[in-house]
Amino acid sequence: MRRPFLGVAVFTVVVVLAIAAVGEMITRVSGEGGRRPAVAVSAGTITPEAGETVFWGKGKCSTCHAVGTRGGAVRGPNQGEGGPLGLPIGARAGERARERARATGKPYTATDYLVEALADPGAYVVQGYKNEMPNPFQPPIRLGSDEVRAVIAYLQSLGGTVDLAAIKLPAGLEAKSRAAAEWKPYVAGDSEKGEKLFFDVDSSAGCGKCHRVGTRGGSVGPELTTVAGTRDPVFIVESILEPSKVIASGYETVLIITKSDQYVTGIVKREDATTVEVADSQGRIQQVARADIKQRTPQTVSMMPGNFKEILTVEEFHDLLAFVLGLR
Numbered sequence: 554m555r556r557p558f559l560g561v562a563v564f565t566v567v568v569v570l571a572i573a574a575v576g577e578m579i580t581r582v583s584g585e586g587g588r589r590p591a592v593a594v595s596a597g598t599i600t601p602e603a604g605e606t607v608f609w610g611k612g613k614c615s616t617c618h619a620v621g622t623r624g625g626a627v628r629g630p631n632q633g634e635g636g637p638l639g640l641p642i643g644a645r646a647g648e649r650a651r652e653r654a655r656a657t658g659k660p661y662t663a664t665d666y667l668v669e670a671l672a673d674p675g676a677y678v679v680q681g682y683k684n685e686m687p688n689p690f691q692p693p694i695r696l697g698s699d700e701v702r703a704v705i706a707y708l709q710s711l712g713g714t715v716d717l718a719a720i721k722l723p724a725g726l727e728a729k730s731r732a733a734a735e736w737k738p739y740v741a742g743d744s745e746k747g748e749k750l751f752f753d754v755d756s757s758a759g760c761g762k763c764h765r766v767g768t769r770g771g772s773v774g775p776e777l778t779t780v781a782g783t784r785d786p787v788f789i790v791e792s793i794l795e796p797s798k799v800i801a802s803g804y805e806t807v808l809i810i811t812k813s814d815q816y817v818t819g820i821v822k823r824e825d826a827t828t829v830e831v832a833d834s835q836g837r838i839q840q841v842a843r844a845d846i847k848q849r850t851p852q853t854v855s856m857m858p859g860n861f862k863e864i865l866t867v868e869e870f871h872d873l874l875a876f877v878l879g880l881r
């Protein structure tokens with residue numbers, strides 16, 4: 554008898570089940586089941602230094618943000634010198650606050666902007682970036698209010714003035730995060746089998762062809778070494794089953810048509826004044842001279858195959874999920 558595939562018919566059911574289960578799996582994987590980890594920052598120790606530790610550690614901020622020349626992440630704006638407006642975040646926040654005051658008609662201080670950036674990341678999206686910043690109060694990041702206050706103090710210290718009294722967090726943010734963590738388990742996947750599937754290029758998954766985890770894997774798609782540390786399970790499930798729904802920044806597909814009517818599809822990996830380097834789905838790099846380009850059109854379809862729900866079995870999918878959700 555054939556094992557069941559994750560066909561269209563079961564798709565909705567699987568997603569609903571997965572969403573119900575993964576909260577529990579995450580807690581289990583990280584060993585935090587039932588109890589919250591000891592809070593590193595408490596009311597008495599809210600300092601920029603404590604916030605710096607959270608930024609580069611538990612908060613996972615540095616997986617998307619660099620600070621000046623420290624760290625290499627580019628997914629979110631640099632928070633040091635060299636960030637948007639050419640200002641570090643502590644100074645930039647003042648400019649943004651004026652912009653937000655104009656847009657909303659309400660008064661904003663620089664610190665109000667920082668609070669909003671963390672408590673409601675989608676409220677304002679920095680130009681040139683996508684609405685991709687996770688809410689740090691929610692799983693999987695799950696910071697406490699004092700940790701967020703400390704991070705804000707650290708951001709203030711980057712070119713601005715540290716002022717703890719100005720940090721006014723809206724009430725109820727942590728309460729929401731606890732509710733979101735109360736998901737119930739169903740079937741647990743086997744993460745060891747999932748890991749094998751991930752890296753086995755001859756299996757129906759073969760994710761490692763395109764994704765690096767630690768020191769293994771390719772670089773067509775984003776590195777997934779800590780993906781579950783910043784992405785919630787729903788996002789991860791959707792990324793695997795519906796890759797084109799949200800395309801990760803920097804990994805958009807383009808179609809280039811050359812003057813000799815050659816079609817080149819892929820992800821732009823590098824470009825300078827004379828050449829554009831495009832990676833195809835096998836990771837092969839093709840160089841196109843800028844002078845040869847007739848047309849360059851962004852595509853709405855991801856380079857990640859969209860047929861995993863047809864080719865993975867239900868069991869394989871959950872094994873993979875168990876592996877990917879453990880990548881923190």
Ligand code: HEC
Binds near residue numbers: 616649667671783
């Ligand atoms: C998964 C990637 C990701 C993670 C993790 C992340 N951010 Fe962001 N962040 C972004 C992106 C993308 C933007 C720009 C879009 C926007 O404004 O919402 C952003 C915007 C911001 C902004 C406001 C924009 C600015 O620079 O003016 C601040 C402040 C910020 N992040 C701080 C943090 C802090 C502190 C953490 C850790 C608790 C964090 N981010 C974690 C991706 C991320």
Ligand code: HEC
Binds near residue numbers: 799834
């Ligand atoms: C042919 C290359 C390719 C293969 C094979 C592939 N992916 Fe992807 N993946 C990509 C690309 C490119 C992106 C970025 C564009 C997007 O978001 O769709 C991506 C995005 C993702 C993301 C979202 C990451 C983020 O930070 O936003 C996840 C999660 C992911 N893939 C998991 C997987 C898993 C699990 C498998 C195996 C079942 C897999 N991928 C197979 C190319 C691939």
